[in-house]
Amino acid sequence: MKPSSHDLPVERIDDVRVRIPMSADPRMRVEGIVYADSELFGAMRRDETLLQVVNVATLPGLVGASIAMPDAHQGYGFCIGGVAASDARSGIVSAGGVGFDINCGVRLLATPFAAGEVAPKIRELIEELFRDIPTGTGKSGKIRLQPAELDRVLAEGIDWAVARGYGLETDREFVEEKGRMSRAGQVGGRAKERGKDQLGTLGSGNHFLEVQVVEEIFDGECARAFGLSEGQVVVLIHTGSRGLGHQVCTDALLAMDGAMKRYGIAVPDRQLACVPIDSPEGREYLGAMGAAANFAFANRQCITHWTRQVFGRVMGSDALRVVYDVCHNMAKFEFHEHGGKERELLVHRKGATRAFPRGRDELPSSCRNAGQPVLIPGSMGTHSYVLAGKDGAMRETFGSCCHGAGRAMSRTQARRETDAALVLRDLAARGVLARAQTKDGLTEENPGAYKNVSAVVEVVHRSGIAGKVAKLKPIGVIKG
Amino acid sequence: MGPGSIEILEHTADVGFRVSASGLEELFRASARALIALIIEPSGLRAERTQNIRLDAGEPERLLFLWLNELLFLLDARDFIPAAIEDFRIDRMGENSWRLEGCVRGDTLDRARHEYKTYVKAVTFHRLRIEKSGSGYVCEFYVDV
Numbered sequence: 001m002k003p004s005s006h007d008l009p010v011e012r013i014d015d016v017r018v019r020i021p022m023s024a025d026p027r028m029r030v031e032g033i034v035y036a037d038s039e040l041f042g043a044m045r046r047d048e049t050l051l052q053v054v055n056v057a058t059l060p061g062l063v064g065a066s067i068a069m070p071d072a073h074q075g076y077g078f079c080i081g082g083v084a085a086s087d088a089r090s091g092i093v094s095a096g097g098v099g100f101d102i103n104c105g106v107r108l109l110a111t112p113f114a115a116g117e118v119a120p121k122i123r124e125l126i127e128e129l130f131r132d133i134p135t136g137t138g139k140s141g142k143i144r145l146q147p148a149e150l151d152r153v154l155a156e157g158i159d160w161a162v163a164r165g166y167g168l169e170t171d172r173e174f175v176e177e178k179g180r181m182s183r184a185g186q187v188g189g190r191a192k193e194r195g196k197d198q199l200g201t202l203g204s205g206n207h208f209l210e211v212q213v214v215e216e217i218f219d220g221e222c223a224r225a226f227g228l229s230e231g232q233v234v235v236l237i238h239t240g241s242r243g244l245g246h247q248v249c250t251d252a253l254l255a256m257d258g259a260m261k262r263y264g265i266a267v268p269d270r271q272l273a274c275v276p277i278d279s280p281e282g283r284e285y286l287g288a289m290g291a292a293a294n295f296a297f298a299n300r301q302c303i304t305h306w307t308r309q310v311f312g313r314v315m316g317s318d319a320l321r322v323v324y325d326v327c328h329n330m331a332k333f334e335f336h337e338h339g340g341k342e343r344e345l346l347v348h349r350k351g352a353t354r355a356f357p358r359g360r361d362e363l364p365s366s367c368r369n370a371g372q373p374v375l376i377p378g379s380m381g382t383h384s385y386v387l388a389g390k391d392g393a394m395r396e397t398f399g400s401c402c403h404g405a406g407r408a409m410s411r412t413q414a415r416r417e418t419d420a421a422l423v424l425r426d427l428a429a430r431g432v433l434a435r436a437q438t439k440d441g442l443t444e445e446n447p448g449a450y451k452n453v454s455a456v457v458e459v460v461h462r463s464g465i466a467g468k469v470a471k472l473k474p475i476g477v478i479k480g
Numbered sequence: 481m482g483p484g485s486i487e488i489l490e491h492t493a494d495v496g497f498r499v500s501a502s503g504l505e506e507l508f509r510a511s512a513r514a515l516i517a518l519i520i521e522p523s524g525l526r527a528e529r530t531q532n533i534r535l536d537a538g539e540p541e542r543l544l545f546l547w548l549n550e551l552l553f554l555l556d557a558r559d560f561i562p563a564a565i566e567d568f569r570i571d572r573m574g575e576n577s578w579r580l581e582g583c584v585r586g587d588t589l590d591r592a593r594h595e596y597k598t599y600v601k602a603v604t605f606h607r608l609r610i611e612k613s614g615s616g617y618v619c620e621f622y623v624d625v
Contacts, residue, residue: 076494076606076622100601100624137556137589137599188531204599205625243556248603250549252607257542268603437596480599
């Protein structure tokens with residue numbers, strides 16, 4: 001009989017790290033390492049997060065450990081907040097290790113305004129953002145792509161958007177992968193059909209656009225490198241590849257599920273379906289994943305452009321600068337030191353963020369002495385954080401960090417325990433003006449449904465993976 | 481879309497269903513009903529459009545995965561909301577061969593008429609199972625919201 005999360009044997013390494021030894025399950029090929037203090041770990045014991053860390057540890061070709069970040073919670077297959085790296089030549093790729101929302105990610109924009117300048121116009125700002133930036137579902141998008149044009153989006157990512165006037169040439173330097181995955185390949189017809197009218201849409205669920213104020217600076221040097229200062233108004237955009245990415249993952253899961261037996265692979269959860277990286281199915285998925293990632297980069301770029309336009313009309317300036325744009329559902333080929341030598345690995349980050357330290361060539365020159373900006377959105381109405389990647393991430397987590405607050409409550413429970421009117425009143429009491437397309441968009445995403453993001457960030461900071469730079473307080477939000 | 485009992489399963493991030501029915505076709509119909517009811521308020525849907533569906537899979541679980549994800553595709557890509565299923569059949573064509581055929585009648589998504597409740601990205605393989613239960617069937621599946 002398989003153990004539950006409650007019964008899983010674990011060893012606390014220190015106040016922020018817990019090991020799940022390979023003896024916990026005979027099928028484990030690597031150990032599990034969970035970043036959590038005792039309270040966060042207790043929450044992980046209550047659902048199947050830890051079992052899912054163990055399940056990932058059974059995948060062939062994994063290097064190092066199956067890792068869970070402090071915001072980790074139960075997902076399907078991989079836990080959300082999970083990191084797993086496999087050898088680029090002999091290892092596997094798992095579509096479920098990236099997730100349905102390929103390149104769901106976060107972009108932070110810095111405005112030239114202080115809180116006092118925006119406060120009197122926040123209602124107008126939120127109303128115009130809600131009007132101009134498509135949210136929710138259905139044919140709400142403003143961009144309709146013909147097939148050849150969609151193919152260009154999939155191949156070029158941010159470059160497509162910038163070439164067509166959505167944003168600035170200088171934006172791309174501050175986007176992970178410079179906003180364009182180089183190995184983008186073919187995407188199936190169904191994914192294209194879903195995506196062709198969805199470019200430039202926020203979506204729904206936990207996607208949002210928030211207007212925020214920099215409430216506190218923890219690291220002045222890094223904040224200056226990122227162009228952030230106390231009292232400054234910023235905008236945080238959270239969205240991904242929409243229906244196109246979801247279909248790419250669905251198609252790949254079917255292919256991998258069907259092909260696994262041929263490669264002699266069996267998995268404890270079918271959602272972990274995987275194939276060798278060096279296989280037709282693996283190469284096809286990675287190409288499609290890259291294309292879907294490019295769609296998401298272009299998506300956030302279009303939304304950036306419209307956000308600038310709204311600020312221009314309402315506030316008199318559209319000079320919003322991209323601080324950084326991070327992915328938190330992705331698999332990337334990266335070089336990491338392991339076992340005393342440098343190896344090329346495929347790093348799966350499922351609800352986890354890349355967090356490269358200072359000195360890395362991938363970073364914009366202005367951030368190279370500070371480390372990569374790591375953007376950690378809190379739940380709706382709560383604080384978000386900006387961190388900077390540290391050397392600890394490269395030593396321990398394949399250059400990875402958490403991605404957000406992590407859910408603590410099921411959606412059905414959240415709907416039972418509150419209603420949209422209550423959530424709006426609660427947000428207003430926190431000084432947050434909200435506009436949402438659906439009631440579920442408020443009730444399921446209410447702050448009470450999430451873990452304490454500050455506690456999550458504290459663990460990350462204490463572990464040396466990434467350091468706190470700034471704390472952001474929301475003053476307005478739009479969502480689907 | 482057919483009888484069958486539906487239970488919602490708790491999951492921290494997503495939503496799961498346990499569906500029971502007297503036969504396989506009813507199971508698939510009821511699963512579709514559960515999925516659509518999660519997404520959109522089902523009362524008042526018009527059966528004005530038609531989508532003919534034919535799906536093949538090597539086992540019933542993959543067939544269920546294909547069926548439910550097909551409905552999500554129609555909704556997301558074509559604004560097609562399933563309202564009724566006609567001429568629905570599931571046949572075992574061979575040892576590892578199952579076929580689903582049906583005519584799905586539905587409405588066109590219109591925000592003025594329809595209450596869109598929850599966007600579902602996909603139906604997952606996580607704990608997807610179909611089992612005989614007594615004289616009928618039970619299935620479980622989880623969706624990514």
